[in-house]
Amino acid sequence: MNSIVLTAWLGLLLPLPQSADSVLPSGTIPVGALLSGWSLLTEQEMIAESSTLGHRKVRLLEPLSISGGGEVLIIGLLRSEGIELKPIHPRLVIGPHWATTDPTSNPPLARFVVRVVRLEHVNPEPICELLRIEANKREHRLGPLDRPSRFVPDPRTGS
Structure with missing residues (x-):
């Protein structure tokens, strides 16, 4: 029971920014607070490389105001932590950004969802008519040679 209360108390002490006017306190804070501040400030989604990336610590020498122009400071602090x-x-x-500790790695590729629809019968005549019209248009655009x-x-002689 004590561990649950301690965890909840520590969780409530985390300085997670709530708005663009929030101020992160000086001292040692988790990188996750900086990442959520950057996401809040730029209104862009952030995807972490691993679930433990936000647990790393960063030291702020003075309180950091998350406001216009603060995104450059946040990116600088993140780069100083690697x-x-x-x-x-x-x-x-x-658009969405990827937070990683490896500067040479590439973000994960998007996975497309493919859905197969079974067709019972397709009438080929409308498609054939469209192809004929397109062929006639292209034939009229051909040059004399x-x-x-x-x-x-x-x-x-070849001539």
């Missing part, structure tokens, strides 16, 4: 934040989609800066001809070169 934690990198990488976008999951390399071409998108805004792209059109098929009946010219057969002379096998002796």
Whole structure:
């Protein structure tokens, strides 16, 4: 019973930011508080490399205000502890980020869900008609040298 009360008491003492105006206290705090502050400030989802990544400790010399521009300080503090934040989609800066301790690793790939739908009967006529219309459009766009001809070169001269 004492361990449950102690765990609940310590859990309530954790300085998890609740809004963009929150202030993280000075001292030693878990990295998870910085990660949740960054996620709250940038309004982007953060996925950790492992479940124990947030348990690492970081030392703040003075209270850190989570407000506009604080994201740069948070990223600097995370990098000083050896934690990198990488976008999951390399071409998108805004979107979910991956927190990792290995700067050379790549974020996990997305897993697509494929659903198979069984078809009893498909009427081929509408599809064939669409293909005929598309073939006619492309045939009209052909240049004069792209059109098929009946010219057969002379096998002796090649002309």
